[in-house]
Amino acid sequence: MESSIANPDMTEHGPHHDHKPSGFMARWVLTTNHKDIGSLYLLFSFAMFLTGGAMAMVIRAELFQPGLQLIEPNFFNQMTTVHGLIMVFGAVMPAFVGLANWMLPVMIGAPDMALPRMNNWSFWILPFAFTMMLMSLFMEGGGPNFGWTFYAPLSTKYSPDSTAVFVFAVHLMGISSIMGAINVIVTIVNLRAPGMTMMKLPLFVWTWLITAFLLIAVMPVLAGAVTMVLTDKYFGTSFFDAAGGGDPVMFQHIFWFFGHPEVYIMILPSFGIISAIVPAFSRKPLFGYASMVYATASIAGLSFLVWAHHMFTTGMPVAAELFFMYCTMLISVPTGVKVFNWVATMWRGSLTFEVPMLFAIAFIVLFTIGGFSGLMLAITPVDFQYHDTYFVVAHFHYVLVSGAIFSIMAASYYWLPKWTGVMFDEGLAKLHFWCSLISVNVLFFPMHFLGLAGMPRRIPDYALQFANVNAIVSIGGFAFGLSQLIFLVVVIKCMRGKGEKAPDKPWEGAEGLEWEMPSPAPYHTHLTPPEIK
Numbered sequence: 001m002e003s004s005i006a007n008p009d010m011t012e013h014g015p016h017h018d019h020k021p022s023g024f025m026a027r028w029v030l031t032t033n034h035k036d037i038g039s040l041y042l043l044f045s046f047a048m049f050l051t052g053g054a055m056a057m058v059i060r061a062e063l064f065q066p067g068l069q070l071i072e073p074n075f076f077n078q079m080t081t082v083h084g085l086i087m088v089f090g091a092v093m094p095a096f097v098g099l100a101n102w103m104l105p106v107m108i109g110a111p112d113m114a115l116p117r118m119n120n121w122s123f124w125i126l127p128f129a130f131t132m133m134l135m136s137l138f139m140e141g142g143g144p145n146f147g148w149t150f151y152a153p154l155s156t157k158y159s160p161d162s163t164a165v166f167v168f169a170v171h172l173m174g175i176s177s178i179m180g181a182i183n184v185i186v187t188i189v190n191l192r193a194p195g196m197t198m199m200k201l202p203l204f205v206w207t208w209l210i211t212a213f214l215l216i217a218v219m220p221v222l223a224g225a226v227t228m229v230l231t232d233k234y235f236g237t238s239f240f241d242a243a244g245g246g247d248p249v250m251f252q253h254i255f256w257f258f259g260h261p262e263v264y265i266m267i268l269p270s271f272g273i274i275s276a277i278v279p280a281f282s283r284k285p286l287f288g289y290a291s292m293v294y295a296t297a298s299i300a301g302l303s304f305l306v307w308a309h310h311m312f313t314t315g316m317p318v319a320a321e322l323f324f325m326y327c328t329m330l331i332s333v334p335t336g337v338k339v340f341n342w343v344a345t346m347w348r349g350s351l352t353f354e355v356p357m358l359f360a361i362a363f364i365v366l367f368t369i370g371g372f373s374g375l376m377l378a379i380t381p382v383d384f385q386y387h388d389t390y391f392v393v394a395h396f397h398y399v400l401v402s403g404a405i406f407s408i409m410a411a412s413y414y415w416l417p418k419w420t421g422v423m424f425d426e427g428l429a430k431l432h433f434w435c436s437l438i439s440v441n442v443l444f445f446p447m448h449f450l451g452l453a454g455m456p457r458r459i460p461d462y463a464l465q466f467a468n469v470n471a472i473v474s475i476g477g478f479a480f481g482l483s484q485l486i487f488l489v490v491v492i493k494c495m496r497g498k499g500e501k502a503p504d505k506p507w508e509g510a511e512g513l514e515w516e517m518p519s520p521a522p523y524h525t526h527l528t529p530p531e532i533k
Contacts (some may be wrong), residue, residue: 391451
């Protein structure tokens with residue numbers, strides 16, 4: 001895809017058009033500029049990533065040795081619950097929304113997001129929601145302690161008084177997500193530059209368009225689930241209480257009907273990022289663009305047909321177990337298409353291994369490992385052994401840490417020069433990559449064997465035979481946590497403008513409209529839409 005930008009449009013980069021609002025309040029709190037809101041999302045998500053990571057450190061410190069070491073079981077449960085909630089809703093999702101806010105208008109030649117005031121609102125809801133959730137930890141009885149999946153009756157009959165605060169916080173996150181998704185869809189459908197047809201969209205834009213439809217479809221389901229939890233606990237209903245004619249397993253069906261598409265909400269934008277980075281550093285166009293679009297859409301469609309694979313041990317009829325087993329195995333086909341296309345793009349390409357490419361290749365290899373263990377979990381009779389063990393923890397962390405988080409790191413390094421106008425410190429960035437890569441595998445790979453040997457998840461104490469492996473896992477966990485501080489240093493140096501000035505196109509093979517504007521990106525771009533040839 002080439003674009004020709006007419007001369008009159010070049011004035012947009014002049015000083016007259018780059019007037020940023022002065023003063024902190026006008027620039028950041030009241031902003032409707034998509035780049036500033038994108039930056040706010042990214043900074044917020046990184047703060048939440050460090051917060052959720054600190055909770056993971058508490059968990060791994062407790063599990064370093066068998067026996068109860070540092071914290072009591074109830075607080076351990078609060079840590080596992082809030083760690084999960086913060087990482088899913090506070091770190092991964094806002095990071096992707098931040099990347100979308102920053103890059104989508106630039107990539108499609110739009111002047112801004114379609115609904116800028118709603119954009120501001122959808123961000124500012126989040127700090128309040130997460131502050132409330134974190135403050136619930138200090139309430140009498142403690143914060144949420146029933147797992148991030150908040151199964152009834154743990155979240156209804158046996159939950160602490162702070163459950164109402166938790167429910168309100170989840171509602172706020174859901175409202176933010178739905179508003180963000182509406183904004184993404186309207187922007188992509190209505191504000192594309194002339195000549196940019198749907199099948200010319202960059203894959204990051206496509207994956208976000210499909211993700212946004214998923215968000216709008218499933219966030220109301222989550223809202224329904226938490227509302228029923230609220231009324232069961234405080235208003236005497238019995239949706240999930242068998243004594244009143246309800247069914248606790250119904251909660252699992254409702255939750256996972258949201259929860260499984262949610263897993264793809266957290267990985268589809270990653271596919272778009274990797275599909276931008278791999279061609280850039282292979283100096284080749286992406287292999288099989290159309291098949292990637294259709295594969296993404298089919299993953300989204302199939303994600304609504306697999307929710308009960310989380311529930312194979314609840315006593316479903318055999319016919320239902322077979323249906324969900326086959327649908328789950330089927331979803332690996334479009335995912336395999338993506339991995340094949342990335343490898344085919346690199347095949348006989350002119351590869352260089354800058355930091356974004358290192359993270360992208362690590363993503364492909366480690367995400368594939370997570371995909372293989374997912375296939376194992378999909379096989380019903382085998383799942384009876386794996387269910388609720390550390391094998392499951394290993395599986396979804398390979399998908400979400402070396403998957404989603406690594407792709408966010410890759411995207412950050414890929415676009416940082418465009419955002420800040422300076423090249424990042426490559427030595428520190430490579431140190432960050434290698435420390436993260438080694439430690440993430442020391443952290444999560446041994447968990448597969450713990451799970452196969454029968455160690456249950458979400459417990460503060462365990463049998464003696466798991467002691468040595470848990471010590472290794474915890475060391476990997478601390479190393480991975482500390483590695484992220486290197487990333488913090490890299491980002492702060494770039495934000496302060498310390499580094500050599502970035503060219504407009506810092507990566508030789510990069511394609512797309514974002515590389516045709518100056519670095520750092522001006523406050524307003526595409527005031528006159530570019531013509532796409």
